[in-house]
Each structure stands twice: as C-alpha cells, then as structure tokens.
Amino acid sequence: MRGYALYLFKRLFQFCLVVFIGINVTYLITHATPIDPVEQTITAATAFGTTSPEAIAMMRRSLQDLYGTGGSGFDQWLAFWRRIVVGDFGPSLSAFPTPVSTLIRRALPWTAGLMLVATLLSWGLGNLLGGLAGYYRRNRLLKFAGIVAMGVHPVPYYIVAFVLLIIFGYLWPVLPITGAYAQGLQPGFSLEFAGSVIRHSLLPTASLVLVGIGGWFMGMRSLVSNVVTEDYTVYAELAGVRRRRILGAYVMRNALAPQVTGLAMTLGAIFNGAIITEQVFGYPGLGSLLVAAVHAGDYSLVIGVTTVSILAVSFAVLLVDVLYPLLDPRVQAR
Amino acid sequence: MSRKRLLGGALLAAVIAFALLGPLHGADPLRQNLSDTLLPPGGAYPLGTDHLGRDLLARLAAGARLSFGFALLAALAAAVPGILLGLVAALRGGVLERLLLGLADAVQALPGLLLVVLFTAFAPGEFLPLYLGLALSLWVEFFRIARNGAAAVMARPQVQAARLLGFGAGHILRRHLWPEVAPLAATLFAFAAGTAVTTIAALAFIGVGARPPVPEWGSMMTELLPYYAEAPLALLLPAILIFTTVLGLHLLAGRERA
Numbered sequence: 001m002r003g004y005a006l007y008l009f010k011r012l013f014q015f016c017l018v019v020f021i022g023i024n025v026t027y028l029i030t031h032a033t034p035i036d037p038v039e040q041t042i043t044a045a046t047a048f049g050t051t052s053p054e055a056i057a058m059m060r061r062s063l064q065d066l067y068g069t070g071g072s073g074f075d076q077w078l079a080f081w082r083r084i085v086v087g088d089f090g091p092s093l094s095a096f097p098t099p100v101s102t103l104i105r106r107a108l109p110w111t112a113g114l115m116l117v118a119t120l121l122s123w124g125l126g127n128l129l130g131g132l133a134g135y136y137r138r139n140r141l142l143k144f145a146g147i148v149a150m151g152v153h154p155v156p157y158y159i160v161a162f163v164l165l166i167i168f169g170y171l172w173p174v175l176p177i178t179g180a181y182a183q184g185l186q187p188g189f190s191l192e193f194a195g196s197v198i199r200h201s202l203l204p205t206a207s208l209v210l211v212g213i214g215g216w217f218m219g220m221r222s223l224v225s226n227v228v229t230e231d232y233t234v235y236a237e238l239a240g241v242r243r244r245r246i247l248g249a250y251v252m253r254n255a256l257a258p259q260v261t262g263l264a265m266t267l268g269a270i271f272n273g274a275i276i277t278e279q280v281f282g283y284p285g286l287g288s289l290l291v292a293a294v295h296a297g298d299y300s301l302v303i304g305v306t307t308v309s310i311l312a313v314s315f316a317v318l319l320v321d322v323l324y325p326l327l328d329p330r331v332q333a334r
Numbered sequence: 335m336s337r338k339r340l341l342g343g344a345l346l347a348a349v350i351a352f353a354l355l356g357p358l359h360g361a362d363p364l365r366q367n368l369s370d371t372l373l374p375p376g377g378a379y380p381l382g383t384d385h386l387g388r389d390l391l392a393r394l395a396a397g398a399r400l401s402f403g404f405a406l407l408a409a410l411a412a413a414v415p416g417i418l419l420g421l422v423a424a425l426r427g428g429v430l431e432r433l434l435l436g437l438a439d440a441v442q443a444l445p446g447l448l449l450v451v452l453f454t455a456f457a458p459g460e461f462l463p464l465y466l467g468l469a470l471s472l473w474v475e476f477f478r479i480a481r482n483g484a485a486a487v488m489a490r491p492q493v494q495a496a497r498l499l500g501f502g503a504g505h506i507l508r509r510h511l512w513p514e515v516a517p518l519a520a521t522l523f524a525f526a527a528g529t530a531v532t533t534i535a536a537l538a539f540i541g542v543g544a545r546p547p548v549p550e551w552g553s554m555m556t557e558l559l560p561y562y563a564e565a566p567l568a569l570l571l572p573a574i575l576i577f578t579t580v581l582g583l584h585l586l587a588g589r590e591r592a
Contacts, residue, residue, distance in 0.1 A: 014439070021440030029452050154581040156532040158539055159573045162555070166562050271445035279540045291540050294451050306448060314443045 008322060015318045022310040027080060030299040037093045037299060038063045044096070066090060067300065089304035094296035100304035103289060108308065110180050111278070111285030114201055115270045118208035123263055125209065126216025131252050133217070134224025146221065153214035157273065161207040161280045168203060176200050178282035204281045208273060219262065223255035230254075257328045264320035271309040342585025349398055349579050356395020363392040363549040372565040384554070384568055385561050394571055396549040401579065404461070405530040409523050411465050412472035417519055419473075420480025421511055424488055425503055431481070438474045446471030450533065454542040464543065468533060472526050479522055483515045524587035528580045535576055551576050
C-alpha cells in the first residue's frame with residue numbers, strides 16, 4: 001500500500017508540472033501575438049463620439065488592471081498566475097464585459113457530454129467487436145467488419161461528418177443538423193428538452209463513433225490474436241473451460257490493459273475532435289467557443305478555453321494512470 | 335516490401351502523377367468563368383467546373399501540390415528537432431533527459447489542433463503559423479520514438495563496450511543509434527505527413543487555414559458543400575483525393591502506429 005501511495009504522489013506531482021508547463025506555453029504563445037486587449041477595448045468603447053484624454057487614460061488604467069497587462073513582463077506573468085489559480089480569466093474581449101469563466105461554464109457541459117459519450121462508446125464497441133473478431137477468426141461477418149474498419153479508419157473526420165450531414169440532413173432529412181437542442185425550448189429537466197438534446201446529439205456522436213471505432217477494433221483484434229496463442233489460453237481450452245468464459249476472463253481481460261492506456265491517450269486528443277465536430281454541427285461547446293475566440297482575437301477567452309482543456313485532459317490521464325494498477329494487478333505500482 | 339506497402343506507394347504515386355501532370359492541361363486554377371459554372375466533366379473541362387466556373391482539374395492538381403508540399407515540410411519541421419532531441423536525451427541522460435520528457439508530456443497535454451489554431455491567431459491565412467503549430471504538436475512523437483529506441487540500444491552490451499573503448503558520441507550515434515531509430519522514424523514520418531494533410535484541410539474548414547481562392551482541398555470542399563445536389567462529383571473529388579493520399583501514406587508506413 002505504501003508503494004501505491006508513493007506512486008500516487010509521483011503522478012500528482014507530474015500532473016501539476018504538466019499543467020504548469022502547458023499553461024505557460026499557452027501564455028507565451030498568446031502574449032507573443034500583436035493583439036493588445038486593452039487598446040482593442042478602448043478603441044471599441046471610444047469609437048463613437050469624443051472622449052476626453054483623461055477619461056481614456058483612466059479607462060486604460062482600469063482595463064490594464066482588469067486584463068492584468070500593466071507592469072513588467074514578470075509582473076504580468078505573476079499577476080496572470082495569481083488569477084489563474086482562483087479560476088479568474090478576466091473579461092472576454094469579444095463579449096465584453098462577460099467574464100470568460102461564465103462563457104466557459106456555459107459551453108463546457110456540451111463538449112464534455114458529447115465527447116465523453118462518443119469516445120467511450122467507440123472505445124467500448126471497438127474493443128468488443130475487435131475482441132470477437134480476434135477470437136472468432138473464421139466468422140465471415142466479423143471479417144467483413146474488419147475490412148470496413150480498415151477502410152473507414154484513414155477517412156478524415158470531416159468527410160465522414162459531411163457524408164452524414166448530406167444523407168440525414170438533406171437527402172433524408174430526419175435528424176437536426178445544427179445546434180444542441182431545438183430553438184425555443186427552455187433548457188431544463190423536462191422530457192421534451194432531454195429528447196431534443198439526444199436527437200441533436202445523434203449525428204455528431206455517430207460521426208465521432210464511426211471514425212473512432214476503427215482504430216480500437218484493429219488494435220484489439222491484433223492484441224487478442226496474440227493472447228489466444230498464449231499458454232494459459234491454450235491450457236484453458238484443453239481443460240474444457242467454456243468458450244465464453246475463456247473469451248471474457250482469459251482473453252479480453254488480458255488484451256484490454258494496453259487499450260486502457262490508449263484510452264488515456266485518446267482523451268488527450270478529445271478537444272481536437274471537439275473543435276471540428278462542433279464547427280460542422282454548430283454545437284455550442286468549447287470548440288466553437290475557441291474558434292470564435294481566435295477569429296475575434298479574444299485572447300483571454302483563448303487562454304481560458306486552453307487552460308480548461310489542459311486541466312481536463314491531464315486529469316483524465318491522471319485518473320486512468322491511478323486506476324490502472326487496480327485493473328491490472330500485475331503492474332507494480334511504481 | 336510487403337503488398338500493403340506496394341499498394342500504398344502506388345496510391346501515392348498516382349496522386350503525385352496527378353499533381354505533376356495536371357498543369358499540362360494548361361488551365362489556370364484561379365481563372366473564373368461565370369458562364370460555365372458547375373459543369374459536369376467533358377469538353378474543355380476534363381473534370382468539370384466549380385460554382386465560379388473554375389477548372390476543377392487545375393484546382394485539384396494545384397491543391398495536390400500544395401498539400402504535398404505542406405505535408406512534407408510540416409513533417410520535416412517536426413521530425414528533425416524531434417529526432418535530434420530524442421537522440422540527445424538518450425545519449426546525455428540525466429537532468430536534460432528528464433526536462434525534455436516533462437516538456438514532451440506537457441506539450442502532449444495541449445491538444446494538437448488547438449496549438450495550431452493558437453498559432454494561426456498571429457497571422458490568419460498564412461502558412462508559417464500552420465507549420466509552427468503542427469511542428470510543435472508533432473515533434474513529441476518523433477522525440478518519444480527516438481528517445482525510447484535509442485535508450486534501448488544504449489543499454490546493449492555492444493554499445494557499452496564501444497563507449498568503454500572510448501568511441502565518441504558521434505560514432506555511437508552513427509553506427510548504433512541511427513540504424514535502430516531510422517526505420518521507426520520513417521514510419522512515423524508517413525503518419526505525420528498524413529496528419530498534416532488532414533489537418534490543413536480541417537483548418538481550411540474551420541476558417542483559419544488556407545483561404546479562398548487558394549486551391550486547397552479542404553477549402554474547396556467547404557466552398558462546394560452548398561452545391562452537393564447540383565455537382566456531387568465536384569464535392570466528392572477533393573474528398574477522394576484526401577482519402578487516397580492519407581490511405582496511401584498509412585499503407586506505406588507499414589506497421590500499426592507505434
């Protein structure tokens with residue numbers, strides 16, 4: 001148990017370090033842009049009519065205070081971190097004066113829900129089918145599934161999304177193609193609202209699962225076909241253990257361990273998917289927010305979204321790493 | 335050379351031939367002709383025209399040259415620093431190695447596409463930030479592969495013997511590390527180029543990559559999406575080209591992603 005505690009501590013430290021470096025990289029990149037949020041806001045506020053120079057000077061001072069851009073480079077960096085720690089990203093430039101954290105809080109549930117469901121669904125389905133295909137290698141249907149997976153895998157995501165969009169949005173218009181719920185509905189815990197949310201999420205989820213499933217399928221199939229030839233599997237077969245039990249307890253469980261690590265890595269790429277998916281289907285999540293922020297040069301919003309995604313991704317990876325020794329007791333928690 | 339790789343090579347060669355032979359047709363990819371919009375293939379336009387009456391063959395071929403050039407440069411920009419740092423990390427070890435590994439972890443926690451989008455905020459529509467962003471997100475994998483491969487080799491007795499005999503780092507790098515790392519890096523290079531091809535098209539789609547009227551596959555698809563019913567082929571062709579290129583690169587890479 002002490003070993004596990006040490007492992008936990010090390011992983012926690014690593015988590016903090018990664019988050020720290022990641023946020024600093026974002027800070028560096030955004031602060032190297034020529035966009036100055038203070039001057040932009042002043043320009044926007046004083047575009048009409050005449051404002052006295054004293055008023056502008058005062059406005060500049062309070063805005064610098066608001067955005068934390070006064071003082072030397074090091075002072076700015078310190079001020080930035082002092083605010084990040086308490087979750088204050090300052091006001092959004094494009095939606096001034098709405099705080100960035102409000103915008104993020106509004107968008108986060110959509111992205112998290114959509115992407116988590118889609119990722120877990122493709123992981124589960126891909127592993128299940130891949131495992132079956134690796135075990136029952138003669139099965140025609142599973143062989144065919146393998147060929148389809150090989151073929152769909154290299155198709156870029158947006159092509160699949162476009163195809164689904166054209167088929168279910170235009171040629172056979174049964175599903176809504178944009179938004180997260182029907183317009184005019186009041187968000188809340190009503191049956192109607194929940195149904196609308198599910199209907200609107202069907203196409204994005206289907207596109208993500210279609211693209212995501214192939215990799216898991218092929219990975220699991222090759223893993224399983226390795227485990228099948230292991231001594232313990234052969235022994236179990238000779239001993240007359242029922243096939244379903246062999247498949248579940250002997251083969252799948254052993255082959256699944258590397259796939260769990262893979263899942264952690266994929267969670268890291270979840271926001272890549274979110275950016276394009278949400279753009280294609282007009283989903284009001286973090287990806288759409290980020291693209292809008294980049295277009296508007298709204299760098300406090302960019303930093304906010306990036307920070308949230310770094311935190312979420314690192315936390316997901318941490319969680320998988322922490323749970324891994326429980327799943328596979330052979331792994332010595334180091 | 336396996337059958338898969340041959341197939342991959344053939345697919346790529348076909349796209350390259352298309353890119354190089356396209357200009358022989360002689361049409362200007364930017365020239366509009368508003369009386370000839372959305373024509374089917376035939377006549378003066380072997381593959382038809384788009385919604386502004388531009389020659390699709392010329393545009394697709396120009397897009398192929400652009401995508402290939404971009405993919406090659408972006409993959410190189412990621413591979414060279416990634417491999418070098420990986421080899422140095424394995425050779426030197428110690429604090430430097432730990433520092434680089436930490437940095438790699440941190441960069442990996444930043445979603446790749448997000449990095450690219452961040453960089454495009456500098457100069458929208460230009461290519462330099464795209465290279466920088468892609469290189470910054472892709473170098474990690476090259477770094478990992480180079481370091482892990484090299485570290486495994488460094489532990490072998492023949493390398494330890496070579497070091498004890500006083501051979502320098504240059505010799506070990508050339509004779510022991512590089513032959514081990516090179517094939518892995520080549521595989522990864524093909525995958526990275528494939529990622530670059532899909533990324534540039536995706537970026538055009540979310541409006542931060544190549545901008546119209548640049549003949550780029552992704553932006554062609556975006557422009558033609560509203561005309562899917564009138565000219566399905568015009569929308570399909572860039573998609574097919576992207577798919578063929580990526581499939582070719584993945585098959586050429588051979589093994590599963592490391």
